[in-house]
Amino acid sequence: MFTLSEENYLKAIYHLESDSKKGISTNAIAKSLETKASSVTDMIKKLSEKEVVLYKKYQGVTLTEFGKKTAANIVRKHRLWEVFLVEKLNFSWDEVHDVAEQLEHIKSPKLINELDALLGFPTHDPHGDPIPDKEGNVNTVDKILLSTLNKEESGVCVGVNDSSSEFLRFLDKKKITLGKKITVLEKEDFDDSLSIEIDGEKLSISKKIANNLYLKK
């Protein structure tokens, strides 16, 4: 069994690994958990004792297979709860994160299995992120950033890179939701902004937005 704190560390390392491949640095973990490097070093030693990470001083950490499975299961719970909050409890996608952050630590295999069934075995959370299965396997889709599309190309919204409330509410305001088709009409060299078509309407989109919205061609 893992403590709440250990679980949060595991999850942070899991997410950092999916981006960077190499050993995860103490500082990277500290930044992602808004804690201090010295605290991270302490915790890493505990996690290493528990055989969920491999650790050699000054070399960063890597999750073991056991660690990966454990972390994936926490992510699974987090995302299933997010679906529940949106589908059953009328939360909007920018309200779910903090609550899911708590709910992901509830210990009960039956609870999560039944929740999965209640929700109809969803494959993705409200932000388009894939839900790991019971074994910790994830279906990674080949999604690309809107900013990488060329003029005339189009795709369907499938996820966000930044899932802050601010960004999500911005998307809501612009009526950009998952599942909608976007076509790039124009790319401005000057400020890298885009002119896109969505819902048959023309919309101007900044570089920052285009860098945080994932599409599937």
Next chain:
Amino acid sequence: MFTLSEENYLKAIYHLESDSKKGISTNAIAKSLETKASSVTDMIKKLSEKEVVLYKKYQGVTLTEFGKKTAANIVRKHRLWEVFLVEKLNFSWDEVHDVAEQLEHIKSPKLINELDALLGFPTHDPHGDPIPDKEGNVNTVDKILLSTLNKEESGVCVGVNDSSSEFLRFLDKKKITLGKKITVLEKEDFDDSLSIEIDGEKLSISKKIANNLYLKK
């Protein structure tokens, strides 16, 4: 805000107060939380600082109004989650307690309001215990123990005194569920056992059972 531990102490005191009226003793709290009296004394001081209990050395504690409201809110959450687990996730009434014990500490007013609505604003949990409203008010029903009924009298099952898995599964086996009518056919002076009628069938019930089943006349 209260820590998980503080919340568990508050809830324990709340339940003990509803039985005993007077100041709750250190030992009683220790017993109910399976901890040591010295730990209780420490925690009581913190709770007293936070103005949720009144405390004078060697005199036991009483909840303040604020403390009562806070505790009732935790009980509210516990019982709403129990209803959710039974109604939506196919848990049986003997499986819900440990999970609800964790879920009751999740912090999110919106979560609990929406859950309440999803469940159709239930008034009682799966064990027949009343669910406090948002203000912490409880609808106490005048329920009586089966053991207090006289020969020929009858009532409807509305709750349990002991909510251990063992007792609840025993009731399941005997098909004694909330809402069913029970009539006392015979009272044995020898061992205080009862002969009852339920579902048109005759059943023999020990003193221990009769002391843990609540009826409403």
Next chain:
DNA sequence: AATAATTTTTAGACTAGTCTAAAAATAATG
């Protein structure tokens, strides 16, 4: 009322998790 039994509190210690400040190791730079 005096003594014994019980309850409660205190004193001191321990673990988990965190922090600051300093030391050690690694990486970057001229």
Next chain:
DNA sequence: CATTATTTTTAGACTAGTCTAAAAATTATT
């Protein structure tokens, strides 16, 4: 390659929550 700069680890301290053992207060019993 020698010197800086950065990263990481260690050392020591702090809080929350718990425990054991001993002291103090209360309650029960002769």
